[in-house]
Amino acid sequence: MATIPKSCDVLVIGGGPAGSSAATHLAQAGIDVVLLERSVFPRNQVGESLIPHIWKFTDMTGVSEKIGQEGFIAKAGGITVWNDKVHQIQFSDFGYTRPGMHVERDIFDAILLQHAVSCGARVFNEVAVKNAGFSDKQWPEIFYTDKRGHSNYDGVIQCRYVIDASGHSSFLANQFKVRQTISSEMNFLSLWGYFEGSLFVGVDRRSHPPEALATVKPVTFVMSFEDGWLWHIVLRGKTSVGLVVPTERTKGMDKQQREVFFKQTCARLPYLDKLLEPAKFIEGSLQFRPDYSYYSDTICGENYYCIGDAAAFVDPIFSHGVQNALYNAAAATLAIKESLKNEKHRLRYSQLCESRMQQFYGFSRALALGDFGSNGVNPDLVKNLMKSLPPLELELILVASEMTNRSENFRQMAKEAGVLGKFEESFFGRESERMGMLAL
Template sequence: MNSSNMVPEHSQILVIGGGPAGSSVATLLSKHGFNVTLLEKEIFPRYHIGESLLPSALKIFDLLGVREKVENYGFVKKEGAYVKWGKDNWTVDFNALGENKTYSFQVRRAEFDHLLLDHSSSVGVNVVQGIIVEKVKFTNERATSLVWQNSKDSSKKGEISFDYLIDASGRSGIIATKHNKDRKIHEDFQNVAAWGYWENVNVPDNFPKGAIATTATSKGWFWSIPVKEKTMSIGIVLHKDEFKRNNLELKEFYLKRIKEDSFTGEITKNGTFCGEVKVEQDYSYSAKDFCGPGYFICGDAACFIDPLLSSGVHLGMFSALMCAASLTSILKGEATEAEGMSYYQKCYKKAYLRMMVFVSSFYNQYEGMESQFWKAKKMINSNIDQHDIKYAFTSLIAGLEDLNDVESKVDNVVYQEMLKKVKQKTENAKIFANTQENKESDTVVSDPDGGFFAQKIEGYFAFDKEEAIEGFYISTEGGVKLSRV
């Protein structure tokens, strides 16, 4: 990829950010023949948290035309997951999703993101790295241009105008934090993640190939992700108050918790910790609006939820798919701007809220594994037999339901009631990591809103499949776009 490309004075579509959301939406739009420029502040490859992809990524890889490159790169193939939560443990087998072999990948994000950005350049996107966006300018409340500066040479700066802007700037969220100022941190998910990399880890023989392990403890939970043979990314997620109560240095605290945990302590007992401990906090948030006059907000720039179900890259690439479809139809005159943006906002919020509710239910899990599977079943729109609950859980955790929704004509959902109920649920319940200090880790706490899932989630997804959002659904024939019912 040529990182010395010039920033033009004008671009039909301008994308901020070269992560999975930005590179994906740029690729999809460029494949339609639109003029697309992408500005990235870093010089790739660059480090980024997150390694585990969901099987839903495969379909998006096909739409991007990058599937073969990903398959041949050498990433660890992920065929399932192991979950140890409370008193229960079970294996999630992605192969149970259908006759065709279903899988995903555990990726090293620096390399994965670089691969996607290179691919964007190869299909005609003008990728310019090392560019800092200083300000987005608005004319009559419509985004029309931005001011930029070279990250290495402050004398190199300028302004670029555009017809449409796509903010995929990640956590910095340029429009949400600097212009709209409508990002809200979810008070109910004030967790902190600390993680590092281990070599010569003992992976259990009964694990699905390349499986991620999600294991809960009395104070939080761990992820264990194989990023290459005998090497794992291992992280611990705790409520911020648990970190505050600790008086140890970060690395010492992290290693102590790893050793004390029955699962991670066992798999790392002969392993070697490599490098530094990294930390991330306050990472669950959402902007009020995901789009507006002249702009769309994709991926982490719009919202992010707790990493429990590896939803970050999924939501990023899925939002890119929705954004590309909406903007393509707007530019081709097949939908008005108001229609395309309304579709995008509602569809993205549906996917985000579904994941948020499910993560919340995990943190407030009181009734055991089978009940949890039942909650998952009630949260998705599915024709699966009522008794095939594990399939429902696997389908949701794989991220496939969001793709099924947009292609099978999803419903027109009223979100405000859902938002209210999610907030009520998470405010009233105690987060798993902080049950009650004077009780044992396996304490069963009564659910203060026990009827929430049975009464609300099933009704939320009990809709007529022929009723599409704003009268549109996504079509993927000849490139992604919106189709009218």
């Protein structure tokens, strides 16, 4: 069993897409990086719909080919039925030459983590970080429990910089007590499970049996219902179905009652009932995530960076999570590389990184949560980002913002930033041509 070193330049907590990509960027720059991950990979994870934006980041770390070789399902775009209106987006209409994907996250995340190892990062699975000590006088100290081979050994590692990529557990934000949950009507939880034999929604707006995946490109299907929404994502051999509902909806329910609620809701909702008609629920597959959208006012400091879900989580209605994680990994490691070269400016680099990352989270929150996402969002940062986006990417997002009724705040910011352009008159733009009914 490899020995965990006593010190390193950068210590990464967590081996999800954020942590593994950060470790890869650093190792490729010849920086001594250690990553501690508490679970054994492949490990269970939700978040299976990936938008094509991820490729520019996987190209940067050189892992795109390995992802391509795995043969994940390529998706053409998304269809939403929101308040009974049908909207469709195809990535190819916006100049994307590479597809989005539906991925089994346990496999996808393992590819990224293995790539970090092959690039020289020292990765230790089954090692859980317990505490982080910061002081002005010495490097940060990270205290961990090594559970490898059924051991339970406590240790400490010193590092110059800490990257917290611990995902939903937001290790540092919780230790610093700066993590805030978005209250109000946007306080959701998610219940999701897996089905075998479900029909899938094709880019042709029709439903198809799983065998047709060889010939028809699927889309991610999203639908609003009452005060929540659902996703339907076809994978290889199974389909992920998730319900996002206000927290109070399942209040007081135990595991069994939640499962009954989930199955009954899936069976009664239009479109979804048809898609799941021939399908069988995979028993034991139901999972749930309370404590939905959250953020922290401070995510970077002189010697720490919180990235991915460790920094913030936005209702995943637009499948932004993994893209944000990869973006943050690139931004934080750029700041750390510069800081290692020029230590006296390290505070400045961390402040620059903080404002870039908050800009992205603010953008996602304004898009996915509308007015409710404005808690803690700096509108000027978001408007500047809108102004700097390539035209087709901006157009895709403006069209996407029409797909739900969530984006009022986003549209207002786009208007104030002066980027609405032709959408100001007719917001639906080219997407209006696609509105119509689904034949499921």
